[in-house]
Amino acid sequence: MADDSLYIPKCLAIIEEKLGWGKASDWQQRDFEALSEKIFEQTKVLLSPSTLKRIWGKTRYDSKPSMATLNTLAQFAGYENWRSFNAAGQQTGSTPRRSANTIYWLIGAGILATAIITSFSLYKKSPTRLHFEKLVFSVKPVTTGVPNTVLFYYDASHSNADSVFIQQSWDRRRRYKVDKALKEYSSTYYFPGYYRAKLILNDSIVKEQDVYIESQGWMGMIEQYPIPIYLSKNRFNQPGPMAITEKDLTGQQIDLKKELPLVSITKVDKGIDVASGQLSLTVQLRNTSTRPAGICRQSGITLMGTEGIIDIPLSEPGCVGEIGLMIGMKIISGKTADLSAFGVDFSRDVVVTCNTGKGMITISLNNTIAYHSTFAQGIGRIVGARVRFKGTGVVQKFELKKAE
Numbered sequence: 001m002a003d004d005s006l007y008i009p010k011c012l013a014i015i016e017e018k019l020g021w022g023k024a025s026d027w028q029q030r031d032f033e034a035l036s037e038k039i040f041e042q043t044k045v046l047l048s049p050s051t052l053k054r055i056w057g058k059t060r061y062d063s064k065p066s067m068a069t070l071n072t073l074a075q076f077a078g079y080e081n082w083r084s085f086n087a088a089g090q091q092t093g094s095t096p097r098r099s100a101n102t103i104y105w106l107i108g109a110g111i112l113a114t115a116i117i118t119s120f121s122l123y124k125k126s127p128t129r130l131h132f133e134k135l136v137f138s139v140k141p142v143t144t145g146v147p148n149t150v151l152f153y154y155d156a157s158h159s160n161a162d163s164v165f166i167q168q169s170w171d172r173r174r175r176y177k178v179d180k181a182l183k184e185y186s187s188t189y190y191f192p193g194y195y196r197a198k199l200i201l202n203d204s205i206v207k208e209q210d211v212y213i214e215s216q217g218w219m220g221m222i223e224q225y226p227i228p229i230y231l232s233k234n235r236f237n238q239p240g241p242m243a244i245t246e247k248d249l250t251g252q253q254i255d256l257k258k259e260l261p262l263v264s265i266t267k268v269d270k271g272i273d274v275a276s277g278q279l280s281l282t283v284q285l286r287n288t289s290t291r292p293a294g295i296c297r298q299s300g301i302t303l304m305g306t307e308g309i310i311d312i313p314l315s316e317p318g319c320v321g322e323i324g325l326m327i328g329m330k331i332i333s334g335k336t337a338d339l340s341a342f343g344v345d346f347s348r349d350v351v352v353t354c355n356t357g358k359g360m361i362t363i364s365l366n367n368t369i370a371y372h373s374t375f376a377q378g379i380g381r382i383v384g385a386r387v388r389f390k391g392t393g394v395v396q397k398f399e400l401k402k403a404e
Helices: 004-019 029-043 049-055 067-077 082-092 102-121 246-250 317-322
Strands: 136-141 148-155 164-167 175-178 184-189 193-201 204-213 219-223 242-244 262-268 279-287 299-305 308-314 324-327 330-333 350-357 360-365 368-374 382-390 393-402
Touching: 004 067, 004 082, 029 049, 029 067, 029 204, 049 067, 067 082, 136 204, 148 164, 148 193, 148 204, 175 184, 193 262, 193 299, 193 382, 219 242, 219 246, 242 262, 279 299, 279 382, 299 350, 308 350, 308 360, 324 368, 382 393
Parallel strands: none
Antiparallel strands: 136 148, 148 184, 164 175, 164 193, 193 204, 219 262, 242 393, 262 382, 279 350, 279 393, 299 308, 299 382, 308 324, 324 330, 350 360, 360 368
């Protein structure tokens, strides 16, 4: 078996070339944050900026990256997995290649690139490093509840950036180019939640701001993008169960014979005074869908924190291979891990509890432990919660409090 340590630098070099951000030794925190987002966008696997900094030698770390991390890096570099990257390297005895025909393409591309670079060098001897000072970036929601337009106040005039962007959240699809000469930009948020908006110069994140889109109590939604369907709020803020029924769906002319929509019951309030490192959550719920299109009855409970989320999945037992558990930066897929404990019988209510304390987290379903692991860093302060159902569902009880 090949020594991974020999091939890691080659993989990193390919990624650096792909990015075109200059020497990795010059990268800053915002560059590793941007790389984390790019990797997630392409592979759907989240490697935190701190993990990437360790791999690139920015912080001391004596252990080797895990195989899951190496697989993700190889996929981002353009290979199926780390094994195929390693195999390609052993075949060539040098930097791995994607196929035998690639060498011919590289020769032609190299000649063309040399000509382009030679011509370009007549005008520009070296890449211009990003410089900036006196940056301004602040946010102001214009109202409460949703939808909510947020005003962004920015000033990037004291920079040499060619392009300026404002990104609503971690989602790069919500990145918008703005006029460097202007000072204001507005963007509308349709989903309640906690977001970390970003000011981006060229491709570097230079400033971030918290954006709270509060829900004003519990609210129900039929989720569709970009604009969801909001249900009447009054019934979700009365004593007793909170439910989304087939009547809610048919009332919106949704054909239940086709694929069922995703619905949610959400509350976002930045005044919630619960720390993620010491909490107690109890939720009693049931997915009430009986339609063939919703046979797996996927459901989930999400706690939103200022530094990440806890996302607890539920489904029929036969569908657990299609679900995923997320604890902060850690993503556990049902395709690569045993999540059978999260398969439940929705013919009756399911009681889900989540307790944290002393650097640990425990998730139980109907008094049976489904997940127990370390939780040293937490997800910051809890600012919201969401219960989702594929089709229809009811929440009989939702209780979140500080752990005793």
